[in-house]
């Protein structure tokens with residue numbers, strides 16, 4: 001399933017109750033899970049040991065298509081805190097199946113970026129960017145993987161207090177500004193960047209064991225050029 005050999009453990013699921021506070025329509029109802037997160041996976045004990053020795057975690061997330069009262073189904077949205085060097089922890093995603101739309105927003109809200117990605121694409125979330133993943137389709141399940149530091153907890157406060165990201169991606173194609181945000185720039189597009197500017201090439205799982213390729217996840221302060229180039233249009 002989703003390119004994963006063997007059984008998956010029971011997932012953590014997000015339901016409509018947790019998602020209502022961040023939806024364009026906070027009264028939207030839905031039965032059953034909206035998306036499933038399989039966290040801290042490895043295909044072998046050796047891979048798991050390597051990941052944890054390097055303070056990293058490999059997760060899978062599965063987001064079936066859903067129209068939530070006119071809005072595409074999405075993840076809740078969160079920021080990452082700063083590491084001991086004072087730089088936000090980044091993250092790397094890979095689309096395994098389906099299509100993903102990553103909606104990024106800088107903490108100072110001066111930059112809002114949309115990245116459309118398809119199977120095989122790797123997308124790096126730079127330090128200081130909050131992120132939401134959208135499944136912008138009516139009929140395809142989105143399966144994606146991520147590797148991220150184990151050294152922090154995701155921060156949801158900004159997304160909850162502002163009732164979602166700066167923009168909502170609606171099923172009619174509209175990108176609607178969230179009225180809870182003051183003045184924000186319009187959304188610009190960027191490309192996934194796999195294989196360019198220092199973004200590794202996939203498959204993401206094959207990078208487990210490659211300390212050089214993944215060290216930006218715990219030591220982003222050593223990779224400022226990568227992050228400067230990353231979100232150029």
Ligand SMILES: O=P(O)(O)OC[C@H]1O[C@](O)(CO)[C@@H](O)[C@@H]1O
Pocket residue numbers: 014037038039059060061075076077078091146148154
């Ligand atoms: O925590 P949220 O915003 O629901 O997003 C879920 C995503 O974040 C992760 O926790 C990784 O940051 C994944 O497990 C999952 O894809």
